[in-house]
Amino acid sequence: MTGPIARYLANDHARLEALLARGADPNAYADFRKGLLRHIGMEEKVLLPAAQHARGGEPLPAAAHLRLDHGALAALLVPAPTRAIRAALRGILERHNQLEEGPGGVYAECERLADAGDVLLTALRTFPEVHVSPHVDSELVERATRRALARAGYAFEDFEV
Numbered sequence: 712m713t714g715p716i717a718r719y720l721a722n723d724h725a726r727l728e729a730l731l732a733r734g735a736d737p738n739a740y741a742d743f744r745k746g747l748l749r750h751i752g753m754e755e756k757v758l759l760p761a762a763q764h765a766r767g768g769e770p771l772p773a774a775a776h777l778r779l780d781h782g783a784l785a786a787l788l789v790p791a792p793t794r795a796i797r798a799a800l801r802g803i804l805e806r807h808n809q810l811e812e813g814p815g816g817v818y819a820e821c822e823r824l825a826d827a828g829d830v831l832l833t834a835l836r837t838f839p840e841v842h843v844s845p846h847v848d849s850e851l852v853e854r855a856t857r858r859a860l861a862r863a864g865y866a867f868e869d870f871e872v
Contacts, residue, residue, distance in 0.1 A: 712765055712820075713814075713818065713819060713822065714837065715832050716758075716818060716821060716822050716831060717812070717816075717818035717819055717822050718751075718826060718830050719832060719836065720753070720754075720811065720812075720818055720835070721808075721811075721812050721818065723746070723750050724750075724804075724808050724812065726746065726813075727743055727746050727747055727750060727804070728804065729799065730741050730742050730743035730746065731800060731801060731804070731862050734777060735792075736796070740792050740797075741843075742793075744788050744816075744843055745840065745841060745843050747784060747788065748788065748841040748843060749814075749838060749840060749841045749849045751781045751784065751785060751843055752838060753835050753838045754777065754781070755778070755781060756838070757831065757834045757835055757838060758782070758817075758821055758835070759774050759777070759778075759835075760772065760833070761821065761824075761825065761831050762774075762820065762821045762825075763823035765825065766824065771817060771821075773810055773817050776810065776863075777807070777810065777811070777817065779862055779863035779864070780807045780862060780863050780864065781802060782828075782859045782867055783803055783859045783860045783863040784800065784803055784804070784807070784863070785859075786855060786856040786859035786860070787800050787803075787855065787856060787859075787860075788800075789846065789847055789855075789862055790846055790847065790852050790853065790856065791848050792846075793847040794872045795867055795870070795872050797817040798870040798871060798872050799860070799867055799869075799870045801870070802865075802870040803863070803865060811847060827828075845853075847858065848853050
């Protein structure tokens with residue numbers, strides 16, 4: 712059984728996956744991009760710090776991996792969404808979300824640690840929208856994106872187009 716924090720975040724995953732599944736629809740992708748950046752912000756600025764605090768300053772074992780994934784995902788949101796970029800996003804999110812959801816996942820661990828679950832859930836629900844800059848397509852962005860993917864253990868070639 713998952714608690715309200717895990718349900719809230721897993722439902723947001725489902726919403727984001729549905730937006731990404733709409734393919735080349737520019738409005739859906741814009742909502743996906745904004746929503747994913749907000750979701751990453753919720754995890755980075757609310758969830759992971761709360762879990763670390765509850766563990767006496769010790770980060771969750773998966774925190775470093777999640778942060779590398781977040782960096783790769785954020786980097787993929789900078790250039791315009793090609794088929795290859797959407798495939799990479801789907802592939803990384805599939806693996807990433809498995810680490811977070813389910814009985815042994817990060818969300819369940821955070822749920823167990825959260826002694827102030829209502830306060831944490833409120834902080835997640837009221838997390839502000841994220842400002843999104845226009846896409847940037849350049850060789851520099853492509854190289855930076857490939858480096859962010861490599862740091863997280865991925866490559867564009869890992870994902871089918």
